[in-house]
Amino acid sequence: MFNLSLYDDEFFQWHYKYARIYSIQTMNWFLDNFKVSSVVDFGCGIGSYLECAHDRGLEVRGFEISEAARKHTPERIQKFITYQDCTEPLQTKKYDCVISFETAEHIEPSGTKQFVDNIVSAMGGYLLFTAAPPGQQGTGHINMKAKEYWLDQFKELTYLQGTTDIIARSWAKLGAPKYISDNLIVCMA
Helix, strand or coil: CCCHHHCCHHHHHHHHHHHHHHHHHHHHHHHHHCCCCEEEEECCCCCHHHHHHHHCCCEEEEEECCHHHHHHCCHHHHCCEEECCCCCCCCCCCEEEEEEECCHHHCCHHHHHHHHHHHHHHEEEEEEEECCCCCCCCCCCCCCCCHHHHHHHCCCCEECHHHHHHHHHHHHHCCCCHHHHHHCEEEEC
């Protein structure tokens, strides 16, 4: 069962100290190599990917369920984040790049369909997605599925296997954790 209390100050403090660096580096690499002007992040945590995109002049929007993340989110990014459950229907426009990294495994399985529908409805270009597979360690993992499961959920999109492989290798060289590069899925609307 989903337990919001797991995502507390300590959880997001760790993300600010460790994950923020590789998040900004990998997003910079993506923006250097792919033409996008807007980014939305479902399960954005402290907003590191949005921070990078915003600092480069892109339109950004994020959704995050945990208010505890706000304390560690740069103030200039907070106004672009809606603190709301991504498994509830969300009103959003189309974005050139939709991202959701290591979020799906934290949601109740019963919320998967709405979560995927929210992502697909925001798709105006690329989807960058990761989710923990069975056996991956982590805080509050309750919905771990194989990569093939998620590809099936996004079957109306075009899976870019070659692009996924290139991005995954490049991000690994930039210091992204193995679970990001191994779990990456890149699709097009």
